[in-house]
Amino acid sequence: QSVLTQPPSVSAAPGQKVTISCSGSSSNIGNNYVSWYRQLPGTAPKLLIYDDNERPLGIPDRFSGSKSDTSATLGITGLQTGDEADYYCGTWDSSVSAVVFGGGTKVTVL
């Protein structure tokens, strides 16, 4: 049981947009920055979004992050077959004094 809650899967056709939600509480998302990661099959996760909505160098603007109260959202526009992967949200949780992650969301391109 993950501290942060994500939908197990989302899907859309190529070129469309998907959003992935990440729900938490005041001890984590509500008072700390959220980051998002993409994990392609058999590889290490890669940072997509940090500080709620910032993109590291090299990450295209098709990826965006937002946050409201105790929930965060990752958006992916112009969906490509190469976007098929597992996506995780993460943040610090002050009640458990640990970095916590969501359970992951599998994105399928139809």
Place this chain on the structure above:
Amino acid sequence: QVQLQQWGAGLLKPSETLSLTCAVHGGSFSDYYWNWIRQPPGKGLEWIGEIHHSGSTNYNPSLKSRVTISVDRSRNQFSLKVTSVTAADTAVFYCTKRRPYHYDMDVWGQGTTVTVSS
């Protein structure tokens, strides 16, 4: 540009001690926090803990009693030990880099698969 290279024993028996090491190449070893994260087969990510160049550590309370993270400043390396492993510790282990005051992991090692089996 920081790169992380990790290694360690991949097959353990129950009750043995897991030992992994991560080498930091490029960048400043002293400016960041160095973390360990694991991922059981088919499951999500679990943060294990971290260490700073100074030696200060922070562990996940759920694993704290069995985990030790140490640093070798002379070699720009940090290590993970987990004692009394069981099958539940079977996972891919990743070393990562974190910036101060931020809790995102911006650099990851390639991962090491550790299997615990009798």
